[in-house]
Amino acid sequence: MGRDRVKAVINAVQQRARNGEISPSEVGDEALRALPAGGPRVVINATGVLLHTNLGRAPLSPAALDAIRAAAGSTDVEFELATGRRARRGRAALAALGQAVPDAEAVHVVNNNAAALVLIATALGQGREIVISRGELVEIGDGFRLPELLESTGARLREVGTTNRTSVADYTAAIGPHTGFVLKVHPSNYRIEGFAATPSVRDLAGLGVPLVADIGSGLLTPEPLLPAEPDAATWLREGAGLVTASGDKLLGGPQCGLLLGRADLVDRVRGHPLARALRVDKLTLAALEATLLHTANPTRDGLRADITDLRRRAGALALRLAGAGVKAEAVDTVAAVGGGGAPGVELPSAAVAVAAALAGPLRLGAPAVVGRVEGGRCLLDLRAVPPGQDRDLLAAVVAACS
Numbered sequence: 001m002g003r004d005r006v007k008a009v010i011n012a013v014q015q016r017a018r019n020g021e022i023s024p025s026e027v028g029d030e031a032l033r034a035l036p037a038g039g040p041r042v043v044i045n046a047t048g049v050l051l052h053t054n055l056g057r058a059p060l061s062p063a064a065l066d067a068i069r070a071a072a073g074s075t076d077v078e079f080e081l082a083t084g085r086r087a088r089r090g091r092a093a094l095a096a097l098g099q100a101v102p103d104a105e106a107v108h109v110v111n112n113n114a115a116a117l118v119l120i121a122t123a124l125g126q127g128r129e130i131v132i133s134r135g136e137l138v139e140i141g142d143g144f145r146l147p148e149l150l151e152s153t154g155a156r157l158r159e160v161g162t163t164n165r166t167s168v169a170d171y172t173a174a175i176g177p178h179t180g181f182v183l184k185v186h187p188s189n190y191r192i193e194g195f196a197a198t199p200s201v202r203d204l205a206g207l208g209v210p211l212v213a214d215i216g217s218g219l220l221t222p223e224p225l226l227p228a229e230p231d232a233a234t235w236l237r238e239g240a241g242l243v244t245a246s247g248d249k250l251l252g253g254p255q256c257g258l259l260l261g262r263a264d265l266v267d268r269v270r271g272h273p274l275a276r277a278l279r280v281d282k283l284t285l286a287a288l289e290a291t292l293l294h295t296a297n298p299t300r301d302g303l304r305a306d307i308t309d310l311r312r313r314a315g316a317l318a319l320r321l322a323g324a325g326v327k328a329e330a331v332d333t334v335a336a337v338g339g340g341g342a343p344g345v346e347l348p349s350a351a352v353a354v355a356a357a358l359a360g361p362l363r364l365g366a367p368a369v370v371g372r373v374e375g376g377r378c379l380l381d382l383r384a385v386p387p388g389q390d391r392d393l394l395a396a397v398v399a400a401c402s
């Protein structure tokens with residue numbers, strides 16, 4: 001639907017509000033109902049949440065977009081051009097992942113991190129026990145609970161320890177002939193503080209059964225700005241047999257699930273019949289490879305964006321908005337990583353504050369702008385907005401006012 005058509009629909013709904021047919025607070029919902037549902041709409045993420053799950057998590061880099069375009073037609077995803085023979089599917093992406101984490105003997109890629117866990121639980125845990133701490137029984141979001149996901153494969157969960165404290169001895173006591181593996185899950189969307197303790201990967205690596213470790217966030221190597229986030233290389237070096245992660249969180253790539261670790265375990269997992277049902281398409285493989293080879297991407301740039309740059313952009317936008325007759329002010333804010341990553345980490349940020357009444361019209365614009373309403377104002381936080389989108393953001397605010 002074109003911009004003019006969207007405008008016309010919104011104007012009609014606003015007119016109904018002026019006529020007193022609906023209350024001003026209903027304008028947003030009414031307009032949404034009036035707009036035909038259709039296609040994914042372009043959204044400027046001005047929420048201040050770097051990885052917003054409802055907005056599609058990591059935006060792809062230009063290199064990843066180019067790779068998707070190149071792979072969209074026929075491509076050598078499972079074919080060796082030199083010999084004319086069938087080849088391992090996605091080998092270029094897998095090689096790039098292996099190069100990015102030399103500590104991994106082997107790697108595999110599936111649909112998402114949840115799929116990686118389901119596949120591992122099926123291949124290594126079916127009819128056996130998965131030993132897991134009671135402090136790590138995570139609900140990911142939208143009601144999806146990791147314990148239920150794991151049990152759906154036919155594996156049994158052997159819960160050990162308590163919510164706040166679990167010791168190596170708890171694990172040792174639970175391990176026996178029925179153990180499939182020990183699972184360590186990084187609490188990526190909550191923190192347990194105070195009288196709390198949980199064994200490290202190193203502590204759990206020597207228990208005689210495979211240690212599977214879910215890092216969630218997808219950091220392949222340590223990120224200095226997020227010292228509490230685990231990364232694949234470190235946990236593999238500390239002895240994890242398999243590490244799983246999402247591709248569309250801090251890695252900044254497409255939705256996928258990464259499996260890295262011991263060659264014998266990766267082979268067992270990728271050789272299971274279920275692996276075929278969870279395999280990724282050629283577009284994902286292309287985007288993942290490009291993300292791994294070109295380290296610049298919007299997520300990384302947003303995480304590392306300098307606060308003085310963000311303030312300067314907010315100031316420039318506020319000034320231009322004022323020039324266009326829109327009441328706006330540059331303000332300091334606090335942004336977050338979000339998307340199941342780095343809970344509690346506060347990223348200093350800057351926003352343009354506009355009238356709260358603009359939040360609804362902004363969401364219905366083209367492109368749509370999603371900010372956050374705080375303290376009676378609508379904050380358009382720039383931490384997750386690539387600098388190249390500032391012009392579109394400016395135009396969208398001006399359009400929402402008219």
Ligand SMILES: *Cc1c(COP(=O)(O)O)cnc(C)c1O
Binds near residue numbers: 113
């Ligand atoms: C995000 C997350 C998941 C789920 O990953 P998806 O890629 O969304 O399937 C699983 N475990 C942890 C620890 C996570 O942070």
